[in-house]
Amino acid sequence: MAERVATVAVRGSERTNWLPGFVLLSAIWGSSFVLIKVAVDAGVAPLWVALARCLFGAATLWGVCAVQRASLPRDLRTWGHAAVVALLLNAVPFTLFAYGETQVSSVLAGVWNATTPLTTLVFVLLLVPQENPTPRRIVGLLIGFGGVLVVLGVWHGVGGGVLVGSLACLGATTCYGAGFAYTRRFFSGRTESAAALTTVQLTCATAQLALGAVVFGSVPRWPGLTAVGALVLLGAVGTGLAFLLNLRVIRAAGSTIASTVTYATPLWSTALGAILLAEPVGWNTVLGGALVIAGVLFARSAR
Numbered sequence: 123m124a125e126r127v128a129t130v131a132v133r134g135s136e137r138t139n140w141l142p143g144f145v146l147l148s149a150i151w152g153s154s155f156v157l158i159k160v161a162v163d164a165g166v167a168p169l170w171v172a173l174a175r176c177l178f179g180a181a182t183l184w185g186v187c188a189v190q191r192a193s194l195p196r197d198l199r200t201w202g203h204a205a206v207v208a209l210l211l212n213a214v215p216f217t218l219f220a221y222g223e224t225q226v227s228s229v230l231a232g233v234w235n236a237t238t239p240l241t242t243l244v245f246v247l248l249l250v251p252q253e254n255p256t257p258r259r260i261v262g263l264l265i266g267f268g269g270v271l272v273v274l275g276v277w278h279g280v281g282g283g284v285l286v287g288s289l290a291c292l293g294a295t296t297c298y299g300a301g302f303a304y305t306r307r308f309f310s311g312r313t314e315s316a317a318a319l320t321t322v323q324l325t326c327a328t329a330q331l332a333l334g335a336v337v338f339g340s341v342p343r344w345p346g347l348t349a350v351g352a353l354v355l356l357g358a359v360g361t362g363l364a365f366l367l368n369l370r371v372i373r374a375a376g377s378t379i380a381s382t383v384t385y386a387t388p389l390w391s392t393a394l395g396a397i398l399l400a401e402p403v404g405w406n407t408v409l410g411g412a413l414v415i416a417g418v419l420f421a422r423s424a425r
Contacts, residue, residue, distance in 0.1 A: 144386075147364060151235075155231045156394045157360060158228065161353055164346055165349075169220075177357060179324045179360075181357075207309050212361075219235075223287070229407065232392060236384055238298045261420065264417070266413065271410070273288075
């Protein structure tokens, strides 16, 4: 009886202590946009930024699996699904975000990342039969789309590098949306541990980007110690360890609360971009980001 009470107490403590991990995760992912900006401003090509991110992330998770003695899946079906998830959640969006930040600030890229729940909802409605396109969800999507238009500042006219960079970031979040829906339907329910599945996913992404770098990438040059340090942090912490921390938050607080970390990342990316990189923050960026978040909350709420 005493042992059971102690177990319940421990689980209760874990459930009430999810907030520090949640805040830390939002800070890690929010700072990723500053690290990407440091790398691309140093001349690192977007494809190499994405490759370094996945390579260091995969290496970190291989180390975690070795410590945990977690066995990786061997069946080809799991690796096939992992390859699709890697393409949609890592290889393509990481490259698009890096390219986008050659044209826009890390502040704006962080705001575009907040559209991920909107694109996820669209693909969930299309791919998951249990989800229904209710009027409330449609209104929420329209509010979020209005926020996108405000961030773009369509009343000034759209064009040039800002538009191209913004479209690249939106393309990345669209990939995220498709990837999360695909993961929910085909990948997340497998019996292997989360560490093992994530390791396979990032390993596939590394192989995909390495092949792309050989075919399409130019020979990289030494970008400087600061940029290399940014890439190592971006991969090992912002990609590898962040996946494990995200899983811990999901187990402690539930997937609904954990998914709202996307709403907090623009706060960190905006603050860090303005403070560390002296990037401007326009009123339409703040207002549009708030509308995007409001649209997501409206679409996801029950009442």
